[in-house]
Amino acid sequence: MNTEAAAPVRPMRADARRNYEAIVRVAGEAFAEHGTHASLDDIACRAGVGAGTLYRHFPNRDCLLEAALVESRHELKDLGERLLDTDDAGAALDEWMLALARHASTWDGLADSIAQSLNNEKSPLGASCGTLVDATGRLLDRARARGAVTADASARELFVMAGSLAWAADRAARGSGEDELPRLLALLMRGLH
Amino acid sequence: MNTEAAAPVRPMRADARRNYEAIVRVAGEAFAEHGTHASLDDIACRAGVGAGTLYRHFPNRDCLLEAALVESRHELKDLGERLLDTDDAGAALDEWMLALARHASTWDGLADSIAQSLNNEKSPLGASCGTLVDATGRLLDRARARGAVTADASARELFVMAGSLAWAADRAARGSGEDELPRLLALLMRGLH
DNA sequence: GACAATACGGAGGCTGTCTCCGCTTTGTCA
C-alpha cells in the first residue's frame, strides 16, 4: 500500500507540501465540476504544476480521489460513532445509510469509483472504505440485535447498496435536480427492517 | 432520431450489410470481454473494417450497444407480454424486475450506459428503453391494482432500480462469481410490496 | 458495359494518460 504521501517518514519538503495541497484543492473543484473523470493533466495545469508532479504525489486517480475526500470521510467516521450512542438502532442505521449515499453522491461517478475500488486490494480508496464498511457492520449488528433489522444482508452489501442508491438517485432524477435519495432509501430500508 | 440503419428506405447494399453484421457480431464479443467501454477502433479492426465504416453505421457507442442488444430486447419484450397474462401480479413484477436486472448485467458497464441514455433524448439506447419502461409501468399498475404493491414508486424509478441492482450485484460480488442478484432483488421487492 | 450512387478505409487531428530525465529547489552541515 502506498501511504508515503499520508504518513511520510520525514516531513515533506516545503515545495512538495505546497504542491500537494494545491493539487488536492484544485482536484476537489475539478471533480465537482466534471465528475470523477475530470482530466488529471488539466488538474495539474490548474494547480500550476507539471503532470509529473501530480503523478508523483498521486500515482493514480484513486489516490487523488482518496486525498480529496479525507475531510468528508473524517466527518462520516465521527457520525458513525455518534450514531452508535443513539437510542433507536433502526433509525441510526437509516441515517447512516443516507449519509453514506450522500457521500457517494459528492461527485458524479464517485459511487462507481468507490465500488470499483472495493474489489481492488491496491486501491487506497478501497482501503479507506474498509473503515466505513466496519462502521456499517457495527450499526447493522446493533440494529439486528434489537430486532430493528430482520433481513439477511451483510455490512459489505449494505455499503454497496448505499452506493447503488446514490447511483440510482443521480440517474433517476430527470434533470429536474430533485432529491430522490430519501425516497429511494426509504424503499430499500422498508425491505430491510 | 437515427433509424436509417434499422429501417432504411431502400435495402442496404450487399457490402454494407455484410460489414454491418460483422461489426455487430464482433461488438457483442468485445463488450462481453472488456465491458461496454471496449475500444471501438479495436472492434472495427477485429471486424475487418476501417474505423470510418464503423462510425458511418454507428455514429456513437450507444448506437452500437443498441444494435448489439436487439435480440435480447426482443425476448424481454415478449416476456413482458407473457407476464401480463399470469395470475400472480406480484410475482410477475418480481420476475420482470429480475429479467430487467439480468439484462442490465449482460456486460460490465451496461447498467451505466442504459441509465445515462435515459436522460439523453438523442440516444437510440434510451429510446428503446422507453418500451421497457412502459412494460414496467403496465406490470406495476396491475400489481398495484391487485394490492400486490403498496409503496410509492414510478415505472421509471423501478426501471432505474433494476439497473442499480445490476450495478450493485456486479460490484458486491467479491470476485467469487456468486450470483447475488436474486437476494438483493428480494430485499428491494420486500420493501416495495 | 458504363455510370452514378453508395460505401469503404485508414491517415491524421485531437484529447487524455503516464513516464522519463535534465534541471531546480531545499535543507543541512560546516
Next chain:
DNA sequence: TGACAAAGCGGAGACAGCCTCCGTATTGTC
C-alpha cells in the same frame, strides 16, 4: 554563509482511444 547532496520539479513525448475527412473502390441499374 556557502556548498553539496538529496529531494522534487516539469514538460516533452510516447501511447491509446475517439472520430472525421476525402480519395478510392464497389455495387446496382439501365
